[in-house]
Amino acid sequence: MTELEGMPIANIVLGEIIDEVTQKTYIFDTADKADVKPDLSAGKEDILRVKNRIIAMNRTEDICIGYDIKLTNNTFPTELMAIIDGGIITSDGYEGPEVGKVIERHPFTLNLYSEEKDYDSETLQYVQFAFKHNKGKPVEFKFEDGKFFVPEFESHSRPKKGEKPVYIKFLKQLPTGDTVPVTPTGTGDMAVVGGTVTQSNSDVGVTVTSNVKWTFVKAINQDDVTAGNFVVKKKSDSTVVTGNVTIDSTKKIVTFIPTSVEKGVVYIAEAKAVNLLDASGTTTAILVEFTTM
Template identity: 45%
Template sequence: MAVEKLTEKPIVNIVRVEIVTEEDSPKTYRFDTASEATYAPVVSEGEEKVLRIKNTILATNKTEDIQYGSDLNFTQVVMVPEVLAIVDGGTLNTTGELESKKITGYTPPVVGAPVNRVKFTTKIYTEEKDGDGETLGYQCFAFKGCKGKPVSFTFKDGEFMAPAYTVSSRVKKGTVPYNLDFLEELPA
């Protein structure tokens, strides 16, 4: 029996998160203030039927669990209005143009009406560390077909406000739920 040597990658930190819109003119929104992120597969659970007569199992008919999407949750340590608008689905209120553009507020979607949120790709970059603490490389976890859900906030006296984002990733049948790339350098 052959024994294969395994590759071990100690992964730590959220170095960067990117939201890349999937519109005709895609835009990338890059931030390094995400403090926590979770990924959970969304699964259609299979069934298991057992043909049992008295104390004997004659047969089992089983269907497998099938993943059909992913849910991401991440928390930021600062407010980024542009990300809030994409994930939550509302509108930024601004004045000025280009370099003099200033965000003056945010209008969330109205209650009781459907929201047409923009599709985007979420990319989460992490680091691989060596025993001496030096960075050996990076990982990019990319989730396509994302749409945001209403955003939640945590307010606590003496604590910085932390927006929490929930994102659903649903891709076409026959597509992988995410991509994982091992990188030597972070993209510029």
């Protein structure tokens, strides 16, 4: 006989969302609760009964086809809103998806990390629960006077053929590396010599003031609006400036708001060639130099 000893796990130490289209990874440590319920294809039970006797029974089992997940978070991260709700982050906030139209939300992998605790409350190891191929649902809003707004994000996880509905791993440390913390970024307090610097070509114009704004002639593919395609860096050594890249609802205006820049330094703002929304081609890349003050 084998005696089973359970593993005491507690807390949501970290949440991680991986956009399966752009491959961007977002981490957040403000999750409060996650309700994970299996979505079942219910089996059937046929009973052959003759008067007061059961002669035979034919039963098919329930089959799990995925999970329905409700994640409660203690803060309001617009990045999660954009992925789950299906809208876009703008230069001054967030806009939900257009009403009356079907939205192709990006599928994402949701990883939730808990921790195994020792009797003295020390963390022995971490436990990762992974749910693949989630699709978000429109976000519900509940406001109450005198209380903090606590958003709830819902999604459906539907694994593909041959995959498992949940993967559980035991880890010695939490994930690190190429991740984007889900926190507000950008200060918009940059100043440039001359007050305004501009540049343009046949596809796009760029204006540098307290931020960098690219205005395109035609709408572009919002999936191409990434930190890799819209870059601000030092001219001297190509050090990349961190900041927040957003696109407006027309999909023509991209704004970069820097986290911080140094004064008296020459920078280069670059927009690489990106795909047009109508798939008719790509834009022409553009560079502009400016000096901070």
